[in-house]
Amino acid sequence: MKRDRTVAMLGYALVILLLAGPFAPRWAMFLTNIALCYGIAVLGMMLLMRTGLVSFGHGLYFCLGAYAAGTLEMLFGVSDMALMLLAATVLSGVVAAILGLLLRKYREIFFAMLSLAFSMILYGLLVKSSSLGSSDGFNVTARTLFGFNLANAPYERYVIYAITVICAFAAAVAIHKYLASHNGRLAGAIRDNELRVEYMGASVRNTIHVNYIISAVLAGLGGALAGISVGHVDPVMAYWTTSGEFVFIAILAGTGNVLAPFLGAAIFETIRSFAYEYSPNTWQMTLGITMLVVIMFLPGGVWSLFARARKAA
Amino acid sequence: MSQLLAVLIDGITYSSWLFIIAVGLTLIYGVMKILNIAHGSLYAIGAYTAASIAGHWLAEGYAPMGSYAMILLSAVLVGLIAGPLIERGLLRFMYGRDEIVLVLVTYAVFLILEDFVKLVWGVDPYFLFQPYGLLGNFDIGGLTYPNYNLVLFGAALLIGGALYWGLTKTRQGKILIAVIHDREMAGALGVNVGRVYLVTFTIGAMLGALGGALTAPMISVQPGIGVEVIVLAFAVVVIGGLGSLTGAALGAIIVGLVRSAAVHYLPEVELFSIYLVMAAVLILRPKGMFSAAEARKI
Numbered sequence: 001m002k003r004d005r006t007v008a009m010l011g012y013a014l015v016i017l018l019l020a021g022p023f024a025p026r027w028a029m030f031l032t033n034i035a036l037c038y039g040i041a042v043l044g045m046m047l048l049m050r051t052g053l054v055s056f057g058h059g060l061y062f063c064l065g066a067y068a069a070g071t072l073e074m075l076f077g078v079s080d081m082a083l084m085l086l087a088a089t090v091l092s093g094v095v096a097a098i099l100g101l102l103l104r105k106y107r108e109i110f111f112a113m114l115s116l117a118f119s120m121i122l123y124g125l126l127v128k129s130s131s132l133g134s135s136d137g138f139n140v141t142a143r144t145l146f147g148f149n150l151a152n153a154p155y156e157r158y159v160i161y162a163i164t165v166i167c168a169f170a171a172a173v174a175i176h177k178y179l180a181s182h183n184g185r186l187a188g189a190i191r192d193n194e195l196r197v198e199y200m201g202a203s204v205r206n207t208i209h210v211n212y213i214i215s216a217v218l219a220g221l222g223g224a225l226a227g228i229s230v231g232h233v234d235p236v237m238a239y240w241t242t243s244g245e246f247v248f249i250a251i252l253a254g255t256g257n258v259l260a261p262f263l264g265a266a267i268f269e270t271i272r273s274f275a276y277e278y279s280p281n282t283w284q285m286t287l288g289i290t291m292l293v294v295i296m297f298l299p300g301g302v303w304s305l306f307a308r309a310r311k312a313a
Numbered sequence: 314m315s316q317l318l319a320v321l322i323d324g325i326t327y328s329s330w331l332f333i334i335a336v337g338l339t340l341i342y343g344v345m346k347i348l349n350i351a352h353g354s355l356y357a358i359g360a361y362t363a364a365s366i367a368g369h370w371l372a373e374g375y376a377p378m379g380s381y382a383m384i385l386l387s388a389v390l391v392g393l394i395a396g397p398l399i400e401r402g403l404l405r406f407m408y409g410r411d412e413i414v415l416v417l418v419t420y421a422v423f424l425i426l427e428d429f430v431k432l433v434w435g436v437d438p439y440f441l442f443q444p445y446g447l448l449g450n451f452d453i454g455g456l457t458y459p460n461y462n463l464v465l466f467g468a469a470l471l472i473g474g475a476l477y478w479g480l481t482k483t484r485q486g487k488i489l490i491a492v493i494h495d496r497e498m499a500g501a502l503g504v505n506v507g508r509v510y511l512v513t514f515t516i517g518a519m520l521g522a523l524g525g526a527l528t529a530p531m532i533s534v535q536p537g538i539g540v541e542v543i544v545l546a547f548a549v550v551v552i553g554g555l556g557s558l559t560g561a562a563l564g565a566i567i568v569g570l571v572r573s574a575a576v577h578y579l580p581e582v583e584l585f586s587i588y589l590v591m592a593a594v595l596i597l598r599p600k601g602m603f604s605a606a607e608a609r610k611i
Contacts, residue, residue: 285424295418
């Protein structure tokens, strides 16, 4: 059996990202920060895709997590980053546990559509909630971390960045372990043939439900981190285009390895930032063409290039 | 009383509009099993083209009534150009892939076309308001409505009727139904499946463009109009049952009336009432209201 180097690679990435942070230019650190937030959300998407499901409504949890973090400060005056993240993951998990009761019965396009409907309901609600800033959203600031004061400290940005890096690392390792576990291996079997999985005595619906909750928690965590990093949340996070971006990144990257979503998110954010900078009217076109090229020539996503190279070595 | 009447009239107008934008989507899904996100872009391109061509027509001082013909012409043009281009140039290489992959392909097309619109027409809004007021108004129960609402209603009836007639009464329609039921068997019996797909997609694209072209006089045509329309159209076809013509009609009526009631009685819930209905229908009837039971294939 081949040695599993994924965790080691994740470890290297963690150390490099943490060390490089203070020396990197601010824009690069911010870009990495946002890419990691998206990467965490897409990691959840990847888990769902490995189960054979595509959600066109994961923006729901991304937005829910961000708003959970934000409202904690706005309504209850709690602005500790750790508590914000905790609130985001718990809320996403609870909502996913409830919605999962319904969604676990759905497959394919119907799963995608029902999750789309749920996220659009949240969008519609938020746009009309004037106490939460309607369509403008509101600002979010994490003032403390485990009680240590962050506000106005020169290293504030770096701390947020470092927390994001650590969260991404933890999430990736956890999902990697999970995929190798009993439940994780069932995912691929369910994608291939549900009926046989049922014949062999495993519950397809339970597995899907659990995976759905995990992916929602990740999306919520990513959303909360994104909200805190950007310093602002708005309802567009629940709009279908956000969910579409997650699916986009997952397809772009491929679902072969837990590193893939982060790679995909990095590529996506880089294209978006640079294309937006240099030709604001064609950045979507760039993304679309990239997407078509990947679908046509790299059905396994960008990650399959690495996998192929490693196999050849 | 007059408020109820207003709800009904607004609801019917809105339903007609929804049916026109959604019917192309359901047609394409029904035949090709492609949930075409690019439908939103075709809608936008239709609106822009109509604003340009009909706007030019009016600016040149030709007979104002001709602007309606120009609107129709724009939709046909867009459909005839964009439809074959997308289907022949891209989609036909993708048949046989997962439904979800096809959704993503059309999503990519959607992204490309969104920017294409900005490149061609720029980011400033276009206005084509003349055709909206040209036909005068009608009074009912003390309320005044523009006659253009009737145009929408008539167009929806005409499109629905023509499609129904085409599908059930003509030879081509029967061939189409054969292809829907079993693409490979139909192909084996000598049906040119590729051509059926091409024609279907072109008609679907034309209907999407027509939706946009007919809407152009009622809105300011600007970037981003396609993004909102596509989720609405999704809601309509999913409520009715993907791929069902009657379903699209019923979905449009439900969504239209619900939204119009929400606007009049409870404006706060307007936006999400539609998606609430969509979720409710999916929960109760997972495949929509009109959808045939399918055998599970192992």
